[in-house]
Amino acid sequence: MIEDFAHAWRLYRAAETRLPTPPPRHTLPATGLATGLREILAQGLHDAVILDAWGVLNLGDAPIPAARDAFAALRASGLAVRVLSNDAGSDPEQSSARHTRRGFAVAPEEIVFGLDLLAPTLAELGVAAEDCVLVSPRPAPRAAITAPMLDLDDPRAMDAAAIAFLSTVGYTEATDARLRALLRHRPRPVLVCNPDIVSPEPEGIAIEPGFHAHRLAAELGCAPTFLGKPFPGVYAAVMRTLPGVPAARVLCVGDTPHTDVLGGAVAGMDTLLVQSGFLRGRSGAEISALCAEAGMAPTYLAPHL
Ligand SMILES: [Mg+2]
Numbered sequence: 001m002i003e004d005f006a007h008a009w010r011l012y013r014a015a016e017t018r019l020p021t022p023p024p025r026h027t028l029p030a031t032g033l034a035t036g037l038r039e040i041l042a043q044g045l046h047d048a049v050i051l052d053a054w055g056v057l058n059l060g061d062a063p064i065p066a067a068r069d070a071f072a073a074l075r076a077s078g079l080a081v082r083v084l085s086n087d088a089g090s091d092p093e094q095s096s097a098r099h100t101r102r103g104f105a106v107a108p109e110e111i112v113f114g115l116d117l118l119a120p121t122l123a124e125l126g127v128a129a130e131d132c133v134l135v136s137p138r139p140a141p142r143a144a145i146t147a148p149m150l151d152l153d154d155p156r157a158m159d160a161a162a163i164a165f166l167s168t169v170g171y172t173e174a175t176d177a178r179l180r181a182l183l184r185h186r187p188r189p190v191l192v193c194n195p196d197i198v199s200p201e202p203e204g205i206a207i208e209p210g211f212h213a214h215r216l217a218a219e220l221g222c223a224p225t226f227l228g229k230p231f232p233g234v235y236a237a238v239m240r241t242l243p244g245v246p247a248a249r250v251l252c253v254g255d256t257p258h259t260d261v262l263g264g265a266v267a268g269m270d271t272l273l274v275q276s277g278f279l280r281g282r283s284g285a286e287i288s289a290l291c292a293e294a295g296m297a298p299t300y301l302a303p304h305l
Helices: 005-014 037-041 065-077 092-101 114-125 155-159 173-185 209-220 232-240 257-266 284-293
Strands: 048-051 080-085 111-113 132-135 162-165 190-192 198-200 205-207 250-254 270-274 300-302
Touching: 005 209, 037 065, 037 300, 080 092, 080 232, 092 111, 111 114, 111 232, 114 162, 114 190, 114 232, 132 173, 155 173, 162 173, 162 209, 173 209, 190 209, 232 257, 250 257, 257 270, 257 284, 284 300
Parallel strands: 048 080, 048 250, 080 111, 132 162, 162 190, 250 270, 270 300
Antiparallel strands: 198 205
């Protein structure tokens, strides 16, 4: 359903009214073009590096080869490393095992997900898991909270207090129709644990929960609550795991401007935008122009990690 990069970019631009506002744009500095992470680390400006995974470390199940050496150099630097992911289909242990198998040894405690905010957000809303509808294949991650949730086709779903949207795996026209019927019957919080609109696949571009959430928002007037990047809550969560580190001494690496650059910039961090994922095949000049038209400027731009 996503035709090409230009289509995906238009979708992100159209969603900007529901995304955080970028901080005042600064000109891409002359030093902003980097060959990769090692060159940036050599400047000694950072105490911690937050890595996006998909499009930075891997594309599909395949590791991005150049990222392995950069990751090894990052580990050798001794800086704190976190992976900040919008993946809402894995538990930290599964994700850690996958990254490690691909050549990126990351401990479960070093991974922060938007999905981590689901339980506290439901608690804030006063909604029990048993009164929340789950949009995800089963078994879903975070079983303690997702296992008791209602399936979309459960008769009790019609009046459930909230909807947790984790994954588009298995999402069909029928899923979409049922979700719309629920929201027309009774507006209620929709917690979107993966705000990404698209994700780059080894071949083509896939649709993620953010795609449907923004469409529902535009067409039904509902206001989804986004729990992952680029929204501030998940950055506060990752910073709680980095006590004593100021945001200005954090480098945030990612492949998607409206996810990784926007979120990192709003959180007051430096950002490294890599061309190995969503932006593959685009020139540096084209990427700078695209970011500028969206009011964003990554601190650094590099071909890969
Ligand atoms: Mg990514």
